[in-house]
Amino acid sequence: MNLTEEEILKQCAKMCKNTLMETLDISFCEVGKDYLVAKMPVTPRVHQPDGVLHGGAMVALAESVGSAASFMFLDAKEFYIRGIEISANHVRSVKEGYVFAKAEIVHPGRTTQLWDIKIRGEENQLISVVKLTTIALPKTK
Structure with a gap:
């Protein structure tokens, strides 16, 4: 997918309409070659x-x-993305402000993808470490 960072972030925002992400006020704020950040x-x-x-x-x-990172880095017209396993270790609590989740690819497989996601507070303090496995399911025509 050869989109600009701004185009990718706009697509992510569009995907959030009428979803849990909108309910939790999650927004995507940064994208790179192999990562995506949401707050x-x-x-x-x-x-x-x-x-x-x-x-x-x-x-x-x-x-x-x-999941959004998998969706953005694969051909979304060809695949559905689903999370198939997630584990989280929460290491610190937070009461206010913002938390930022950065998903970085560990294994960019054609069928399954493994993501390392660190959730940090506004002062860059580690809040949670998450491992997510996603699967790309081909869309049938």
Whole structure:
């Protein structure tokens, strides 16, 4: 896919309409040759009852950015992208601000892709480490 960074980010934003990403206010903010970054505000909407960012919201952010990265780096006209395995280690809590998830490709396979996703706070502190495996399923005509 030979799109500019701006075109890729616009496509990502378009994909978020009427989805969980829109509900969580996830937005894509940076793209490179082998990575994609998304951010999410940490507000009471994504808190667990004791006032810190819910681990499930972090996993949703991670799967969103990893799946979008697979979608952007493969021919989206030819494939559906699905997450097939995810694991997360949450190492720090956060109460407010933004968190940033950077999905970096580990294995860019034709069928399965492996992504390393680090979620960091505004001061670049590590919040969560996530591993995501996606699969590219051919679209039938």
